[in-house]
Amino acid sequence: MTEAVVTCPQVYLVSDGTGITAETLARSLFTQFTGVDPAWHRLPFVQTPGRLAGVFARAAAGPQPALVVATLANADLRADLRHSPVPVIDVFGEQVERLENLLGVTAQSVSGRAHGMGDVTRYDRRIEALNYTLAHDDGLAIQDLSVADVVLLGASRSGKTPTSLYLAMNYGLFAANYPLVPEDLRQGDIPHMPEGLRGLGGRLVGLTITPQRLAQIREGRRPDSRYASLAQCRAECVAIQEFFDIWRIPHLDVTELSIEEIATRVRDCMDARPGA
Template sequence: MADAGQPQIYLLSDGTGITAETLARTLLTQFDGLHPGWHLRPFVRSREQLDELFARMRSGRQPALAVATFADSRLREQLRQCPIPVLDIFSDHLDQLEQVFGRKAESVSGRAHGIGDIARYDRRIEALNFTLAHDDGLATGDIGHAEVVLMGVSRSGKTPTCLYLAMNYGMFAANYPLIPEDLTGDTRLPSSLRGLRGRLLGLVISPERLADIREGRRPGSRYASLAQCRAECLAIDEFLFRERIPRLDVTHLSVEEIATRVRAELG
């Protein structure tokens, strides 16, 4: 909930509103100390619905902004009657795109986050099922189908990154955990992974950050102790070096940033 006096952001769309929300939240990261109220209004498909929203906006007393993604040109035209400032994503850019491409936009709602391309959608679902089946080394029989295999200690971000890659990019991503018992001085790469060297990537993290994450999961445990985290981080560094597996330091990276680096690493 927004603090008193904080702006209200209305996210308006004839689709899911995901694009409007993503853009709005991205832009607002540039304003420290701003804690707006968010009002998502998806699937606005009629003039009557939009008029009702305008009436609600007029009754507000706090500063407000509407961020809109309407594919329907009639609704974009109606936005001119909006009682608060509007960031109209489609109108601001479609005209220029039409000039560049030499053709008119089709004004079809919901294409960006609907099923759309059936083959691409099915690929994402298939990738997600693969990733769930290959989480934490659960299945290795068909791991050769993986496009990337992330390796790392527990709580280094392997699972959320794999799920993000599968859901957003349709990547067949698997992860293989390295537990303390696996990280002895003579540990070698498991036989199931030896043919995948070009697809292996190690995630490393600072012991301090790892301890913070684990403390939230198992407070006061040996698993979360700084000494244990230091030992595991050192052991995986040695393992990755010994096996010549590329590594990515994820200490200060979000899941989105890790996924982007993984894709860049794979070319």
């Protein structure tokens, strides 16, 4: 049955923590519906019945249709969701009950645990990884790349920096990145391996991108420049692809991938390394 397309539903992202989980899930769900452009309302730290009632009043008074996506750890607040004047997706409710039945253990209902410090060791690792990644962005501090879990290689503006930061912040990986410049690579008949990258073996992962997309990205940064010209981008892409092939560096085409997808595939490359 064909449903009428709703172009702008109001989506209230309600959480007793940061709201990141609710927003991530809701945005993922709405990617499955073309022609729908939700108005997002992120409402974090809803930790009392009074604040939740305020959310309901806002949803009822605002434009319709509307939807609440809730990640509430507190069982009493989850129970209050039945008073919502608009439909609710209760992310924790049914799933928590299923886990309780499976594990035979009652959930503790601690607010904000999903994105709190939680495991302090893991949290500290993420902070250390982020500091390392920031210090080793764009070829900086190449003398200690041996500490890196992964070193991303590719042309300037191919997504190396945001991917490195994502890997550090979400997975605690020491991720460095190094820009490949054709002038540096071409020294003789075989593409030259930059000094700082030697001996890193399976830690290297390459990012490739089509010249057209690379030129488009660069044009937004430096309009009408040689750096952004299609000819320059094409020459760089060809040289970098040759470099990856000669040195047998695993690489992936990021032309149509989001940062999250790139990071996931980089981790797949890491897991495929011998001895990983």
